[in-house]
Amino acid sequence: xxxxxxxxxxxxxxxxxxxxxxxxxxxxxxxxxxxxxxxxxxxxxxxxxxxxxxxxxxxxxxxxxxxxxxxxxxxxxxxxxxxxxxxxxxxxxxxxxxxxxxxxxxxxxxxxxxxxxxxxxxxxxxxxxxxxxxxxxxxxxxxxxxxxxxxxxxxxxxxxxxxxxxxxxxxxxxxxxxxxxxxxxxxxxxxxxxxxxx
Amino acid sequence: xxxxxxxxxxxxxxxxxxxxxxxxxxxxxxxxxxxxxxxxxxxxxxxxxxxxxxxxxxxxxxxxxxxxxxxxxxxxxxxxxxxxxxxxxxxxxxxxxxxxxxxxxxxxxxxxxxxxxxxxxxxxxxxxxxxxxxxxxxxxxxxxxxxxxxxxxxxxxxxxxxxxxxxxxxxxxxxxxxxxxxxxxxxxxxxxxxxxxx
DNA sequence: AGGTCATACCGGACCACGGTCCGCTTGTGC
DNA sequence: GCACAAGCGGACCGTGGTCCGGTATGACCT
Numbered sequence: 119x120x121x122x123x124x125x126x127x128x129x130x131x132x133x134x135x136x137x138x139x140x141x142x143x144x145x146x147x148x149x150x151x152x153x154x155x156x157x158x159x160x161x162x163x164x165x166x167x168x169x170x171x172x173x174x175x176x177x178x179x180x181x182x183x184x185x186x187x188x189x190x191x192x193x194x195x196x197x198x199x200x201x202x203x204x205x206x207x208x209x210x211x212x213x214x215x216x217x218x219x220x221x222x223x224x225x226x227x228x229x230x231x232x233x234x235x236x237x238x239x240x241x242x243x244x245x246x247x248x249x250x251x252x253x254x255x256x257x258x259x260x261x262x263x264x265x266x267x268x269x270x271x272x273x274x275x276x277x278x279x280x281x282x283x284x285x286x287x288x289x290x291x292x293x294x295x296x297x298x299x300x301x302x303x304x305x306x307x308x309x310x311x312x313x314x315x316x
Numbered sequence: 317x318x319x320x321x322x323x324x325x326x327x328x329x330x331x332x333x334x335x336x337x338x339x340x341x342x343x344x345x346x347x348x349x350x351x352x353x354x355x356x357x358x359x360x361x362x363x364x365x366x367x368x369x370x371x372x373x374x375x376x377x378x379x380x381x382x383x384x385x386x387x388x389x390x391x392x393x394x395x396x397x398x399x400x401x402x403x404x405x406x407x408x409x410x411x412x413x414x415x416x417x418x419x420x421x422x423x424x425x426x427x428x429x430x431x432x433x434x435x436x437x438x439x440x441x442x443x444x445x446x447x448x449x450x451x452x453x454x455x456x457x458x459x460x461x462x463x464x465x466x467x468x469x470x471x472x473x474x475x476x477x478x479x480x481x482x483x484x485x486x487x488x489x490x491x492x493x494x495x496x497x498x499x500x501x502x503x504x505x506x507x508x509x510x511x512x513x514x
Numbered sequence: 515a516g517g518t519c520a521t522a523c524c525g526g527a528c529c530a531c532g533g534t535c536c537g538c539t540t541g542t543g544c
Numbered sequence: 545g546c547a548c549a550a551g552c553g554g555a556c557c558g559t560g561g562t563c564c565g566g567t568a569t570g571a572c573c574t
Contacts, residue, residue, distance in 0.1 A: 132541055132550060159531060170553030175533060240441055241532090244434070244484045248492070274503035277489060281479035286442045291475060294446070305472035312510050330522060330569060358560060368525030373561060439560090 139177050141167040146188050155185070155233040182242035185234050186249060192231065193251050196223060200258050213266040214314040220259065221283060221306040228288040229299055235285035256280060266314040275313060282306060337375050339365040344386050353383070353431040380440035383432050384447060390429065391449050394421060398456050411464040412512040418457065419481060419504040426486040427497055433483035454478060464512040473511060480504060 145167035149158040160181060164171040178184040186193075205211040206219040228235060239246045246252055260276045267275065281287065283306075291297045297305075343365035347356040358379060362369040376382040384391075403409040404417040426433060437444045444450060458474045465473065479485065481504075489495045495503075 130542090134541070135551060138552085160533085161531075164553090171532090172534080172536095172553050173551080176551080181532070236442070240438075243438055244487065247484070247488050270506075271499070271503055273493060273495065274489070274499065277485060278476075278480055278503075278507060281482075281485055282476055284479075286445070287475060287479055289442065290445045291472070295471060297471065301469065301472065305469055305476075308468075309476060309511075312513075313507075315510075328570090332569070333523065336524085357558080359558090362525090369561085370525050370563080371523080374523080379560065 135177075138167070138169055138173055142169060142174055142177060142184075143188060146184055150188065150234060155237045160184075180241070182238045182246060183249075185238040185241070186246075186251065189231055189234055189238075192227065196227065197251075197254055199223070200254075213262040214310055217259065217262050217266070217279065217310045217314065218307045220255075220262075221279075221310065222303050224255075224283045225288070225299060225302050225306065228283070228285060229292070232285060232289060232292075236289055239285050252280075255283075263314075267316070278313065279310065282309070333375075336365070336367055336371055340367060340372055340375060340382075341386060344382055348386065348432060353435045358382075378439070380436045380444060381447075383436040383439070384444075384449065387429055387432055387436075390425065394425065395449075395452055397421070398452075411460040412508055415457065415460050415464070415477065415508045415512065416505045418453075418460075419477075419508065420501050422453075422481045423486070423497060423500050423504065426481070426483060427490070430483060430487060430490075434487055437483050450478075453481075461512075465514070467514075476511065477508070480507070 142163065146158070146163050149163055149166055160174055161171055163184075164174045167174070174184070178187055199207050200220070202208055206215040207223055209216075211219070238249075242249070256276060259279050260272055263270070263275045263279065264272045288302070291302060292299070340361065344356070344361050347361055347364055358372055359369055361382075362372045365372070372382070376385055397405050398418070400406060404413040405421055407414075409417070436447075440447070454474060457477050458470055461468070461473045461477065462470045486500070489500060490497070
């Protein structure tokens with residue numbers, strides 16, 4: 119027997135709207151992969167999805183949000199791992215270890231989805247720092263920081279630990295500077311170790 | 317008796333070009349201050365300077381670079397202080413102290429010119445990390461890091477120390493999060509201390 | 515001085531893109 | 545069926561950035 123996940127407060131979304139959302143996401147995913155994120159205009163996505171441009175913007179608001187929406191599935195998996203997954207990413211390990219595992223997971227994610235993540239940071243006029251995925255990451259890190267260093271300024275430390283995981287920074291380190299993924303993980307591990315020592 | 321500063325290798329810049337550059341910079345400075353950076357289009361700057369839009373773009377390349385050019389004088393002062401100014405910002409103090417002084421100077425600069433610095437970061441598609449002011453800051457920090465921690469991965473540590481001084485990060489901490497300038501300086505001081513300990 | 519020439523420079527028409535708007539259409543609950 | 549809001553789509557706007565035909569400038573020569 120199926121129970122509704124939540125008794126929807128709003129009148130339920132129309133069927134064609136749902137279908138269109140999916141078609142737009144599929145189109146975006148396909149075009150991003152085919153010709154690169156930077157070479158894919160919103161018009162092209164609308165055309166590929168067989169939908170008017172207005173529809174794209176109504177469903178997703180702007181380009182940055184559409185990019186994030188394309189990664190939503192992957193983001194959900196990550197969040198699930200943070201909350202209920204096995205240690206050290208999930209609960210059960212000491213905070214410093216969890217932070218290191220979080221950094222490694224984020225770096226893997228950046229390696230895999232760099233183009234799209236970068237796009238969402240660059241086109242959001244800085245608002246990605248207030249996007250919902252970022253907020254979740256922030257809460258997670260802040261909680262671990264507060265556990266590891268109850269004395270310190272948790273807000274500031276959280277920023278310090280999240281900044282090197284931004285897509286723009288990653289792209290620069292990885293591709294302009296030529297650092298390897300392992301170097302970045304090692305560096306981040308050191309950083310966490312130093313910042314969480316009493 | 318006047319000596320030419322440098323025996324210009326290129327044929328010297330035309331007088332009208334020089335005059336136009338200055339008029340554009342003045343116009344941009346004025347409009348940025350009057351109506352805010354975000355509300356000032358390149359067309360408006362060209363009009364205010366009494367110049368065609370093409371001229372603006374030829375002289376400055378793009379919006380991000382124009383923003384940086386507006387701050388050039390201030391940047392020059394800062395760089396001069398780093399190289400020849402009094403300790404601890406200039407030479408003579410231990411590296412850790414110089415790094416802290418550098419952070420404080422950068423934070424003051426952000427407090428004063430936030431709008432313009434933010435604009436140059438946001439509209440450069442991430443290329444501000446390869447701008448000449450950033451390159452100078454990077455070399456400076458990297459040198460100090462290498463002195464303080466000859467054993468460590470200087471490249472990575474340099475990124476870590478520069479990331480919290482970006483305009484986007486600063487804007488978020490200062491205005492969304494409501495941290496005070498002193499909190500940020502204190503936080504940065506702690507960061508440097510922890511990262512430079514042997 | 516005055517004239518001539520190559521060319522750096524100018525300016526505004528032009529383009530593509532992100533994003534908005536609003537009149538028409540279509541699905542849905544009654 | 546009916547009414548009505550949710551949804552649609554494409555014309556439209558302002559913007560950053562490019563391009564190229566025409567022009568003014570400064571070097572050189574006489």
